[in-house]
Amino acid sequence: MDQDITDTRPGEQRAELAPAADASLxxxxxxxxxxxxxxxxPRQGRADGPVCRLEIDPPWSAALDGIxxxxxxxxxxxxxxxxxxxxxxxxxxxxxxxxxxxxxSPVRPxxxxxxxxxxxxxxxxxxxxxxxxxxxxxxxxxxxxxxCEFTPQAAQKAADEW
Amino acid sequence: MDQDITDTRPGEQRAELAPAADASLxxxxxxxxxxxxxxxxPRQGRADGPVCRLEIDPPWSAALDGIxxxxxxxxxxxxxxxxxxxxxxxxxxxxxxxxxxxxxSPVRPxxxxxxxxxxxxxxxxxxxxxxxxxxxxxxxxxxxxxxCEFTPQAAQKAADEW
Numbered sequence: 001m002d003q004d005i006t007d008t009r010p011g012e013q014r015a016e017l018a019p020a021a022d023a024s025l026x027x028x029x030x031x032x033x034x035x036x037x038x039x040x041x042p043r044q045g046r047a048d049g050p051v052c053r054l055e056i057d058p059p060w061s062a063a064l065d066g067i068x069x070x071x072x073x074x075x076x077x078x079x080x081x082x083x084x085x086x087x088x089x090x091x092x093x094x095x096x097x098x099x100x101x102x103x104x105s106p107v108r109p110x111x112x113x114x115x116x117x118x119x120x121x122x123x124x125x126x127x128x129x130x131x132x133x134x135x136x137x138x139x140x141x142x143x144x145x146x147x148c149e150f151t152p153q154a155a156q157k158a159a160d161e162w
Numbered sequence: 163m164d165q166d167i168t169d170t171r172p173g174e175q176r177a178e179l180a181p182a183a184d185a186s187l188x189x190x191x192x193x194x195x196x197x198x199x200x201x202x203x204p205r206q207g208r209a210d211g212p213v214c215r216l217e218i219d220p221p222w223s224a225a226l227d228g229i230x231x232x233x234x235x236x237x238x239x240x241x242x243x244x245x246x247x248x249x250x251x252x253x254x255x256x257x258x259x260x261x262x263x264x265x266x267s268p269v270r271p272x273x274x275x276x277x278x279x280x281x282x283x284x285x286x287x288x289x290x291x292x293x294x295x296x297x298x299x300x301x302x303x304x305x306x307x308x309x310c311e312f313t314p315q316a317a318q319k320a321a322d323e324w
Contacts, residue, residue: 015222023187024183024185025184025186026182027178027188028272054275063271064263065250067263080185088224088227097204100222101222101304102226103228109191113305114309115309116209141272141274144268145264147206
């Protein structure tokens with residue numbers, strides 16, 4: 001990180017926190033993007049943004065089976081360079097102080113990023129996608145069919161029986 | 163959990179995993195819903211579903227400041243009753259085997275649920291919302307403005323200057 005952990009801008013409040021210990025994550029792979037520094041990262045991913053790659057580690061490759069049925073996916077990742085102690089933030093872009101939960105800033109108590117991406121193709125244990133805005137090398141947490149596209153089977157069945 | 167951790171249905175593959183230790187989460191509160199058992203939970207939340215409550219723990223109450231500007235929020239939570247070892251799954255609803263990442267099942271290597279909810283009102287450190295499908299008592303991880311509604315300030319500025 002490029003600032004001391006306790007630095008704040010005007011209006012920002014930080015929490016004194018015990019180490020996080022309520023649950024543990026297991027990285028399932030990593031994200032390859034063309035964004036090598038935080039200044040390179042766009043503020044939000046775009047469906048027509050650059051091609052990026054989701055590289056899945058063993059043993060999770062077979063967990064991709066069937067994913068080609070979906071055009072849009074939800075991707076969860078760990079914003080590994082983010083501090084986690086800010087309760088309110090004054091973003092550099094406008095300086096207006098708001099609560100952390102009223103922002104999509106990477107700085108959050110649990111720095112989990114979520115993006116909706118378009119699936120271009122699967123290449124073995126790698127997915128080629130567009131729509132990400134995160135740093136190259138970001139650890140990957142989860143991939144799911146986008147909720148707008150996913151119709152639970154049970155609901156379909158009920159509708160058929162109607 | 164109501165089944166032994168190593169049980170599988172036909173077609174399911176499980177991973178032998180070391181304990182998860184790549185990153186740690188801090189619960190920021192809990193979700194109160196009318197769903198007391200997994201059988202009570204709908205397959206997917208609905209914008210006209212029942213009223214639920216997001217109860218935020220200290221010191222994060224001020225992190226909600228400004229959230230009333232948004233009609234729709236993204237909520238992340240920890241699916242605390244989920245096993246984490248299945249690579250492929252054969253859902254009870256249709257028995258068809260698919261990869262874990264081709265399903266929105268709560269069973270995943272990192273059991274993080276995401277929902278889009280409608281904000282009804284804020285009551286101090288509680289948000290009253292509709293659109294959730296999770297168990298009463300589910301630990302809360304994060305709340306963000308929904309990405310469809312959130313316009314980053316920097317992008318707005320660029321558009322204004324155009």
